Amino acid sequence: MGGANDGNQQDHIATTRGGRLLAFIRRRIVLPLFIVCVLGLVLFIGGFILFADRVTTLEAPDxxxxxxxxxxxxxxxxxxEGALDLLKNKRGERLFISGVHPTTNRNELQRVTGGDATLFECCVDIDRSALDTVGNAAESVKWAHSNQYKRVIVVTNNYHIPRTMVxxxxxxxxxxxxxxxxINTNLRDGDWISRGLVVRVLLVEYMKYLGAEVRSHLPDSLFGFKLGAKTF
Structure with missing residues (x-):
C-alpha cells in the first residue's frame, strides 16, 4: 500500500510540475510571442495603408x-515616353534610360517609344547592364557623376517612387x-482598396520597399561591391 501511495504522490508531483512548466511557457513565451505577432501585423497593415495612400496621391513636381x-x-x-517629353521640353540636358534589354538597340527603342530621332541621337544615353532597381540606382549615379550632374529628375511609376528614392x-x-x-491610373479617391490587382501590385511593392529600407541601414560591405563609384 505504501509503495502505491508513494507512486501516486510522485505522479501528482510530476503532473504539478508539468502543469507549472506549461503555464510558464504560455505566460513567458507563447503570450509575448502572440502579442509581438499581433503588433507586427498591425504595424505592417498600417504601414501598407500609409504607403498606398502616399503613392496614389503623388503629383508631378514643379x-x-x-x-x-x-x-x-x-x-x-x-x-x-514621359521622360522623353521632359527632355523635349528642356527640363534636363540629357536623358539616361536605365535597364534596357541587351538585345534592344537604339533605333528600335526610339521607334517603339515614338521619340524624336534627332533628340535620341544627341541627348539620350542607354544602360543595358542594370537588372533591377539596385542596379538602376548604381548605374544612374555613375552616369550623373560622369556628367557632373547635381540635380537629376527621376522618372518611374508612382508606386515605384519610394523604393527607387531609397x-x-x-x-x-x-x-x-x-x-x-x-501615373497610369487615377487612384487619388482611395478606391485602390477595392481593386484586387492594384492591391496586389501595391502590396508586393510595399514589401520590396521595406526590404530596401532595411538594406539601406546595413553596411555596404555586406553586398560585395562598392556603391557610388564615379566611373561610367
Missing part, C-alpha cells in the same frame, strides 16, 4: 527650374533627386 539631367527606369508603362539615396548623398511619378 519643374520651373530645370534639372541637370533626367533618369528613367525601364519596366513600367509610359515611363520612357536605393538612389543609398548610393549617393551629394545628388538632389527629384521624383517624377508616372
Amino acid at each position: 519643374l520651373t527650374r530645370p534639372a541637370d539631367g533626367i533618369i528613367v527606369l525601364t519596366g513600367g508603362y509610359s515611363r520612357i 536605393e538612389l539615396r543609398r548610393v549617393s548623398q551629394d545628388i538632389e533627386f527629384i521624383p517624377y511619378p508616372i
